Amino acid sequence: MTVPEQLAAQDLSPADLDVVVISHLDCDHANGLRGVRNARRIMVSRDEMRCATRFPNSLVRFNASWWRGIDLDLYDWNDHEGPAGRSYDLFGDRSVQLINIPGHTDGQVAMKITAPSGRYVLLFADGGYATRSWRDMVTSGIVYDRHAQRSSLEWIREQSLSPLGLAPMYWTVH
Ligand SMILES: [Zn+2]
Known part of the structure; x- marks a missing residue:
């Protein structure tokens, strides 16, 4: 089910979305962007866009046709959380941090949502x-920087062991 379909099932439309955060620019995380183009703010890290423009368009990674003509908010890091010491504090209160986890791509982010x-x-x-x-430290087959990916995976592993962590979760937008 696409995001617009899932929203419609809840009587919502993409225009009702305040923020869409793109984790990274691979096809299974970015080729549904047109479906949410009317959201108020669509965020991609500037490092991720820089990484994407270094590669030729392909069917699976960094294909500019997925975001051409869409108004993206390319953001710079404003905080220092995570394995690379680069993050973006979305609301200024650290309740939602977009944390750079480089390796699979360069500007990929994890999203950490913290309750009071x-x-x-x-x-x-x-x-x-x-x-x-993260239990056995298995890095992915598709990789931009395997050394960085390993560091990011170690950080995810630490998070999974934290008594404050509820659950590590996979995240994708189709
Ligand atoms: Zn990917």
């Missing part, structure tokens, strides 16, 4: 694929 109690959920898209990824 301090407990949090971590969404990390292709930062890992299944529990085995």
